[in-house]
Amino acid sequence: MTFLRNPADRARLTGHEARLACRRGEIVGSTAGLAHGYVQANLAVLPKDLATDFLLFAQRNPKPCPIIGVSAPGDRRIPELGEDLDIATDVSGYRVWRHGEMVEERLDVADLWRDDLVAFAIGCSFSFEAAMVEDGLPLRHVEMGVRVPMYRTTVPCRPAGPFAGPMVVSMRPLTPAQAIRAVQITSRFPAVHGAPVHLGLPEAIGIRDLGRPDYGDPVRVAPDEIPVFWACGVTPQSVIAASKPSFAITHAPGAMLVTDRRNSEFAVL
Amino acid sequence: MTFLRNPADRARLTGHEARLACRRGEIVGSTAGLAHGYVQANLAVLPKDLATDFLLFAQRNPKPCPIIGVSAPGDRRIPELGEDLDIATDVSGYRVWRHGEMVEERLDVADLWRDDLVAFAIGCSFSFEAAMVEDGLPLRHVEMGVRVPMYRTTVPCRPAGPFAGPMVVSMRPLTPAQAIRAVQITSRFPAVHGAPVHLGLPEAIGIRDLGRPDYGDPVRVAPDEIPVFWACGVTPQSVIAASKPSFAITHAPGAMLVTDRRNSEFAVL
Incomplete structure (x- = not known):
């Protein structure tokens, strides 16, 4: 083999x-x-x-x-x-x-x-990340060779039958101008999570410490960057497990x- | 009359x-x-x-x-x-x-x-604000009945002949989710300033005090909101005056x- x-x-x-x-x-x-x-x-x-x-x-x-x-x-x-x-x-x-x-x-x-x-x-x-990379936007977790950091939020999914639970988000640090560009680029791809669901203010969605993700690995957020959060496919996995x-x-x-x-x-x- | x-x-x-x-x-x-x-x-x-x-x-x-x-x-x-x-x-x-x-x-x-x-x-x-309002996004300065706050930034325009100077931006406070939606909506209108040029981190573009705009009136930014900045038509006015x-x-x-x-x-x- x-x-x-x-x-x-x-x-x-x-x-x-x-x-x-x-x-x-x-x-x-x-x-x-x-x-x-x-x-x-x-x-x-x-x-x-x-x-x-x-x-x-x-x-x-x-x-x-x-x-x-x-x-x-x-x-x-x-x-x-x-x-x-x-x-x-x-x-x-x-x-x-x-x-x-x-x-x-x-x-x-x-x-x-x-x-x-x-x-x-x-x-x-991976699909929207490819579009970001093609536009020259940085992916910190790729640069660092680690998994993207993911966090359980306090934002509840809308439940259906036994399936319920909080949204899990992935985080990519970007400068404000890059974040605006990333919203534009990823908005084109609603079938692969689409636009971010949140940016800046991690505590507003229940994330207390960016350095301690619930899944994946922590990445560095530079002083001129803000954390940008996308809805993550770990959400359905986590919701299925909980059901x-x-x-x-x-x-x-x-x-x-x-x-x-x-x-x-x-x-x- | x-x-x-x-x-x-x-x-x-x-x-x-x-x-x-x-x-x-x-x-x-x-x-x-x-x-x-x-x-x-x-x-x-x-x-x-x-x-x-x-x-x-x-x-x-x-x-x-x-x-x-x-x-x-x-x-x-x-x-x-x-x-x-x-x-x-x-x-x-x-x-x-x-x-x-x-x-x-x-x-x-x-x-x-x-x-x-x-x-x-x-x-x-006014054109992109109309599109925001139609989508249900708030405009704080309109709610407060004042002029939109505008700030001279440290971001230089690209000069041409005698015309040179910093970009002036207008600011609208939005929650992160509203800010993401506002990027999508205003991106459709590049002929009327288009997408924001910056969000969060006002100091990164040289704005020290949101409460003291260089033009217009100050507006309240709630704790769950971030300032979102658009390039402003006062820029060419200011550049013309300086020339x-x-x-x-x-x-x-x-x-x-x-x-x-x-x-x-x-x-x-």
Whole structure:
């Protein structure tokens, strides 16, 4: 088995090639930097009796939970995201959950698949980050080689059935002029979290200490910068865990589903 | 002579009707709230030997100096802004400048008109404020019934010939979520100052005390709000005054040129 580790090689793959490499186990873990220009997605797999409530949750909370594809019950395909796409094998790391507890991490969930499972692909910040980078905006966590800092806020999601909980946000420090530009750029991509939900004043959304994120790693905020907050795909994961479904599968942190769709296709203008 | 003072009557006028009322002297001073939906403009009139440098200044500083119409030398018309439009009579208050000094305020400059004068109409914040209000965003200075606070910054304009100086900004306090929405809304209107140039951190652009604006009136900034700054049409006025041209005419503060163009026509999308 050959592992794909060279960043240039990883970036050069198409979405389909990246997915096949994940399927073959040649790519494990983080998909950051993989298949330049292709949309990556958060994954949530739930029993179909929860599907309606989860769809309703997404409809009511489109910024933290922008669904970009849903499988038919029992179906491991999501054709609108890729022709040759197998939900149960093509993600480079899965987490298996039972009754709200993460019970296992694995590279393949084919033998756990069931006829009643529905897969949800949820837009991911990699897409809007790519647009920011192309415009020359800095990403501090990328510069520092760490994970983006994420925080549980005091902003409640609008609940749906068992799905309820606070919005989780990711934070990127920017100068005010960069923050304004970032609002413009990310507003074009509502299907991948879209515009920021907050900036400056972290305490106004219940964040007491930027240096202690609830997920990911802390990053430096310079004196001439303000923290800019985007709704984060960890929100639905956290809400699913809190609802303690009998069974669920998600992607492992950073190990996204790589699709055949182009980031630019998701720009509304 | 009948003065038009009732706010509903003033709002109901078309741009053309408002201009005729100004011409007849029935409207004097501030044009705020006049001719709902119609673009109003800052006015700068300069001798034609300064026109090239002023156009160059505008081209280099489109956010503080977005030109929306220019007359031919000696011509008192700007047909693209209104069919029946007379620069020398249709503004509800003029300032006359000689060698950088304001020498006179008057309601008509027909007898001062010269064959070498060029009139520049410059986009005004009333247009983007209208779009903000339609979206339900608050305007503190309007709520308080005062003029918008404006500040000279330490951000230099890009100079052109004799025209040089700092950018002047207007400030509107908004919550972070409102500020993000305001960036989206005002980005649609680059011809009327467009997106904010700065937010939060007033000291980063040389503003030491928000409570002491250089022009206009101070407004309250609530603890859950941040100051949001837009490039301001006072910038070209201030730059013109500093250049001490032998002769110039501008609108008096708040007394704008009302045009036949609709605000919505200036939306780029």
